[in-house]
Amino acid sequence: MEIGDKLRNLRIQKNLTLEELGERTDLTKGYLSQLERELSSPSMETFFNLLEVLGVTPEEFFSQETNDQKVVYKEADHTIYFDEENGYELKWLIPDSNENEMEPVVITFEKKGEYKTFEPSLSETFIYVLDGSVSLRLGSKTYTAKKGESLYYQATEPHQLKNYSRGKTRALIVATESYL
Template sequence: MTLNLKFLRVQSGMTLEQLAADSGLTRSYLSKLERGLSSPSIGSALKIAAALGTTLDRFYGQPDDHDPITIVRAKNGKAGDVDTHLSLVAGLAPDRTMRAFIVRPTKTAKRGRIMSHHEGEEILFILSGRIELVIGKRKETLKPGDCVQFDSTIPHKLTQVSSEPASALVVIATKTN
């Protein structure tokens, strides 16, 4: 992802300052992303991709593919990101309006992590462990099998609250133009 961000930014003729202004993120944060010192949340990745006029699949280095059926085999899935504990598992084709991720929030996400927000609608299905969802001023503790659907423009974040590792399937639907 590190190489793709800088490549896509340079390819589009943008400076870090222009990308920061267009994405609403700071120049220093974008610089850290380009150097591999930080990893974007889903919301930040969506904002950067939109500012670059590209899709998440190109942002994450997936090939453009116009096949109406997309299958991502377990052995070929986008590897998880160690910092955000996020794996892109579906929605790799550029013309798709939905993206699916497996997210593995940590206990440390509770302290200091800013809340994410992005265009679209989000579905969160808890696979394992217990996860605290903070959405706006509301807090919910979710367990395996629980499912939440919400407007993802509302600031939100996930934190593991169980002693065992937690994971959730996150599906984000964005509007098409």
């Protein structure tokens, strides 16, 4: 199997679109597509970064089977994406969480920062506010939780998170299915 095919298969196993993988690696969707179709070759640094985001070591990537379960994840395992235009930073705490039932992330909002609007789905979402306060628009209703409070909801209506507080807001989000 070629490297591009293996990268595509790993991405698909992790339920990542090219765009989502691009967000996590700071690579363009077009470049990732070229890599998967063997039209371009990544630098060693880019290749290792892709493997890290996809949650595999080079040894695992080149071997046929991996049976070891990783249990402890360190800060170096985190993947960070910053959206300056919308004023938020996403930190994926588990690099391969897209293939799991839950996906834990920490989101940090700048003042008046907002996350994208999600379409209805079967996902369930838990949010614990670590600092500041976060507002959730769920359908036509808005709910606000401050530091030490939680939100828990089924994502059966369009929903969006925003920071209306005077400073930064930080929250732990755990969602079922991979929709973050």
